[in-house]
Amino acid sequence: MGSCFVLRRFQSTVLGLMLVIPLATLAGCTGQQTSQPVASPITNQPGSSGTNATAKRLAVVLPGVPNDQSWDQAAYDAAQALKAKGVDVVVAEAVSPADAPRVLRQYADAGYTTIVAHSFNFQDAVFQVAKEYPNINFAWAGGIQRTGANVADYDQPFYQGAYLVGLVAAKLSKTGKLGAVHGFDIPVCHAMGKAMLAGAKKMRPDAKLVASAAGDWYDVAKAKEAAIAQAETGVDFWIGCGTGPVLGAIQAANTKGGYVTSYVGDMSSQGPKVVAANLIWNLEPLFTKMLEDTAAKTFANKFYQLAIPEDVIQVEVTPAFKDKVGADTIKQMEETRSKIASGEIKVPFVPK
Structure with a gap:
């Protein structure tokens, strides 16, 4: 679009x-x-x-x-x-x-x-x-x-993919402060932020999460405002729950610096310089x-x-960011995905 x-x-x-x-x-x-x-x-x-x-x-x-x-x-x-x-x-x-x-x-x-x-x-x-x-x-x-x-x-178990996004966030974030912008702080959205943090902590134990809700699924301006407020506390990597929240986070990242992951699709064309990963719903x-x-x-x-076990939830690093994320992190993402698929890793679902 x-x-x-x-x-x-x-x-x-x-x-x-x-x-x-x-x-x-x-x-x-x-x-x-x-x-x-x-x-x-x-x-x-x-x-x-x-x-x-x-x-x-x-x-x-x-x-x-x-x-x-x-x-x-x-x-x-x-x-x-x-x-x-x-x-x-x-x-x-x-x-x-x-x-x-x-x-x-x-x-x-x-x-x-x-x-x-x-x-x-x-x-x-x-x-x-x-x-x-x-x-x-x-x-x-x-x-x-x-x-x-x-x-x-x-x-819609997007939290499993969010765990893999956490590995990318840990690699790219300079501050270790991660942001989650939701349309509303409902269980599915809450779990996405917490799962991203859990994944990031595997590589970066000092990682922290700042979460907020825009109060709307489509209001890009409200989402951008929430993401900028997070950026002012040091957040430089975002996950969003809702298409509007992600578009707002992309605008904030373009303004303040940082990186974003797409929401259940490839939204990289909306922010080619800041969208580092896509969370895909196949x-x-x-x-x-x-x-x-x-x-x-x-x-x-x-x-x-x-x-993830059925290949319905997928995460990919966007082509523009593969070098910056690095082969080691991408390999770790694949190994982690395989362990989630086999049941060796149980991604926590934290609804509130």
């Missing part, structure tokens, strides 16, 4: 990227735009290609736009990867919670047997429509283990598992928790 579009979208009044605050959990963003689904043409009819083919029909409903380099694009890219492998895929973008029931019904009526509603704010719509279509499977980005006979929930294995469970009729009441 171009930077002008990013800033324009983030300045609009929108619901949070990840949650309804009282429920204190992560969720997808929701825009104010009129939600006309932008989707691939519906060409197949229910059951026209047999049981296995019908089970491989995936609809993905996005709360935002598919080129945000973050939350929405992660889901869009996964859907397109499956489409390239022969899965019948359709995507709707910029769908509001109020319009979500209509969009979900549209895809259920068209015979899409696995429908992913990629936002916490689609919770009510999913459970409402799922009752009307007991033979269609729905999934939502709740992360709170709320499921049903034909409803799955999926987690949703293709998750969506693939959902399709497999639909075909095997094992979808009921699933709570999907796919992370």
Whole structure:
């Protein structure tokens, strides 16, 4: 997404990227735009290609736009990867919670047997429509283990990747003071900052963390203000929870100096001189598992928790920073990733 579009979208009044605050959990963003689904043409009819083919029909409903380099694009890219492998895929973008029931019904009526509603704010719509279509499977980005006979929930264990980011932070930070800027200090976000600190302490025991919440998922100005306040205390490396907080941290790093990691996507184009690492959310294995469970009729009441062991959570050093981070640190990141994947290292989840 171009930077002008990013800033324009983030300045609009929108619901949070990840949650309804009282429920204190992560969720997808929701825009104010009129939600006309932008989707691939519906060409197949229910059951026209047999049981296995019908089970491989995936609809993905996005709360935002598919080129945000973050939350929405992660889901869009996964859907397109499956489409390239022969899965019948359709995507709707910029769908509001109020319009979500209509969009979900549209895809259920068209015979899409696995429908992913990629936002916490689609919770009510999913459970409402799922009752009307007991033979269609729905999934939502709740992360709170709320499921049903034909409803799955999926987690966002970004804290595992944040632990690896801590190794990069320990290498690049001159002061040893690390910053975490959250949209809100909810458990998923809190855990990201604490996990980054835990990873950094493996290389730099004197590392410290300064955390603050901007109070908004999209207000870049508020996030920048919070990050600059942290910089004035010595912070020179940031992790963010929410797309707006990361964009604000990037602006602060450009102004005050320091480095930033992307949020569940490659945001390096937003700050090529300061974005040192990308925390990637690879949703293709998750969506693939959902399709497999639909075909095997094992979808009921699933709570999907796919992370580093399943290659869903990834961390990469951006090309511009590989020399500065160094081969030794990159090697240590890979070794640590392998130990997390095998269970030898248990990344702490610190929700508060």
